[in-house]
Amino acid sequence: GENVEQHPSTLSVQEGDSAVIKCTYSDSASNYFPWYKQELGKRPQLIIDIRSNVGEKKDQRIAVTLNKTAKHFSLHITETQPEDSAVYFCAATIQGAQKLVFGQGTRLTINP
Amino acid sequence: EAEVAQSPRYKITEKSQAVAFWCDPISGHATLYWYRQILGQGPELLVQFQDESVVDDSQLPKDRFSAERLKGVDSTLKIQPAELGDSAMYLCASGGSGVFYEQYFGPGTRLTVT
Numbered sequence: 001g002e003n004v005e006q007h008p009s010t011l012s013v014q015e016g017d018s019a020v021i022k023c024t025y026s027d028s029a030s031n032y033f034p035w036y037k038q039e040l041g042k043r044p045q046l047i048i049d050i051r052s053n054v055g056e057k058k059d060q061r062i063a064v065t066l067n068k069t070a071k072h073f074s075l076h077i078t079e080t081q082p083e084d085s086a087v088y089f090c091a092a093t094i095q096g097a098q099k100l101v102f103g104q105g106t107r108l109t110i111n112p
Numbered sequence: 113e114a115e116v117a118q119s120p121r122y123k124i125t126e127k128s129q130a131v132a133f134w135c136d137p138i139s140g141h142a143t144l145y146w147y148r149q150i151l152g153q154g155p156e157l158l159v160q161f162q163d164e165s166v167v168d169d170s171q172l173p174k175d176r177f178s179a180e181r182l183k184g185v186d187s188t189l190k191i192q193p194a195e196l197g198d199s200a201m202y203l204c205a206s207g208g209s210g211v212f213y214e215q216y217f218g219p220g221t222r223l224t225v226t
Contacts, residue, residue, distance in 0.1 A: 006154075034214065043116075043203070043217040044155065089154050098143055098207070099168060100215060102154030 006103025023090035030092040116218035130192035137206030
């Protein structure tokens, strides 16, 4: 079955700098890759997703890139702000399977 | 904006007792998921429903866990008897029936077994 590895497990950056979180997946048939943000004590919230027919997607300060050949995808956050501090999870799924497999999470801390 | 509802938000129970969690998905969402999230880890799927039918329960410890979605709308997850290792956050999510399955999570139930 699908396996998703996420790195790093913790990331600390200065406010205003960029943050990058990387995930690799094992099943080449996977074609949908969402990212979730989970603040302390709150529900995971879908912040951006990418489908296998595109290589990059942007939404304001957030972008996701996908390399199907290498089977990895990354979340990029630019101009980081204190409210970006949270745990971020990547996930992968196969069209038709309806089942997300999550990475282990990255705790991002933005230092003022 | 419609959200997934869950109750209770917090539950403390003694081991060997029975507990139940309730989830009401976003209206119109055919797919409903129950996840368990251990502190510091990603959510792990326990059971997936399509309408009232179980699609995947391969990771559900069936000797003590059960789940139902009788009318294809809200759902209940039960643990009987609870064990210390069941302490975790139990998350419910729902999704539409589009080609790519976006999932939206509820606030979760934090279970502590003593």
